[in-house]
Amino acid sequence: MLVVAAMRAPWGWHHFRLDWFAGLPARPQSDVTRMLAQENAIRTRLSPRQRVRALRAKDDIFDMRGTRNNQGSSCNHLFDDWGRLHKLKLMDSSGDSSKGQGAALLPGPEMSDSFGYIAFGDDELYARGALFSALRLLHYCPDAKVTVLTDRPHIFDGYPIGTMELTASRMAEMSFGGRYRFGIKAAGIIDLLGSCERLFLMDTDMYPIGDISGCFGQISPSHSVMNRCEGRPKPPYRALEGRHFMLGEKMLTGSEPMWSSGVLGVHNAALPALSDAYHAIEQLIGVVRAHTPEQFCIGVALARDGCRITPHRLPIRNYTTRGKKLFARRRLEAFFAGYGHLGVGQQIEQAARYRLWRAPMDMWKQRHIWHF
Structure with a gap:
């Protein structure tokens, strides 16, 4: 042992x-x-x-x-x-x-729980969104351990937030040579989970509006939490029928339930399942014409062998749609321009009071946008 x-x-x-x-x-x-x-x-x-x-x-x-x-x-x-x-x-x-800075390869009884984010890409909105979400998280959960896997670690300098750097070569490897961008997320989950017992991951466009520390009580070796079940996958997944693609020992049919991975709570014991999911993703590239193989494979992997997935049901909001994202971008830019010079404690308090969601008048001003 x-x-x-x-x-x-x-x-x-x-x-x-x-x-x-x-x-x-x-x-x-x-x-x-x-x-x-x-x-x-x-x-x-x-x-x-x-x-x-x-x-x-x-x-x-x-x-x-x-x-x-x-x-x-x-x-x-x-x-x-x-x-x-x-x-x-x-x-x-x-x-x-x-x-030195070390990383555990195997879980131990003293390993702590961790919140995590994965922020990468040319748009700085992802890193700024992760930082803002983490500041709100630290307001509601002051003792939280937060780690961000990112290609912009300098953005988190000076904050009580750990970082793991993504280099260009590492991202190319994780994305299967640049063929599937969200492979970085699937591999990044493995990176983050390797150094904690239970991981609660949020996308950078998710942010808490209350205490979510109870999330870890829902996570066990046989139970994971995700954002929500989206039901049967969309038509592109019908291309999997008869292909004999394997996820571990399970043959993929394309009819398995699709889970949204905007929120993911998972135990360290699920690392082998997540590895199977990551390698199954590569088979789907070019076959399934969709950007969702990452969440599809993760959902299938975590529901194997009698394990269960349930929705998180925590006080978390998002700005995932086009209209929400446009509004949140302007608000985030204004937040860091106005409060970025303050101390960390003051930024945490300001973030807790800061509004990223749209009021009715904000939505009226966006009435020309087809997708709200």
Whole structure:
């Protein structure tokens, strides 16, 4: 058994140390070998498939009933086999884990719950939307751990928000060579979930209007939450009939229920299912003429093997439609122009009182827009 000890540092930065000690002969704590994997190496050098392989390392690579003498070589051999993770720091129990940023490969009993966002793209609205949503979240849930996977980490500098950087090469890999943009989101969920026990992810155009900390009580290894069930997929998914496309051991027919992934609450135990979903997405590229294979595959994967998905039913609003987004863009620009110079605490309080939804007069002014 592989056990991970997680320690929380200020402002959401987390450092993880991996201890291989279960099943070994008893020894003093100071003799236990520890491994600290540099977060940057894990996030930028491992593909989603390799990252999930780490979850299965205890079964596929290690024989933890081995002798004490071969423990160290086994730990080193684990990462040598992958060939991509070279910047490792081996520490004994007296080492200082605060010297680097680490990422846990396996969940441990002390891993915390986390809120997450994935913000990327040429439009800065996505990153600004994630920041505004996180500020409101911190008003209603002051102790929340928030992490943003983004290609614009500088936008979050100075805020009590952790970031994981998306590089151009990493995004190209996650999007299957640029063929499917939302592959970045599907792979990003795996990245974020790898460092927490339960993840509650919101799209950048979602924001809380009340305390949503109860979301984690709805998440378990056998139960996930998503935004809403949209019913039978649209006609483009009929192209899956007779194709024999597989999601793990399940054959996709195109008639499976479609779930909206604007909100996703999921347990670390679902990482293998999310990996299957990510790899199934690639099969659908060019076959299903729609932008939704990501949410379709995630919904199918999380509902397998007796697991359930339910709508979240939390106080969360959105600006997903064209009219809402146009109005919210102007309001967000005005918010950061007017309050961006204030301290973090003041921005949090201002965000809690700030209106992104449209009043009737705002909608009247948008009456020329076909899609509200």
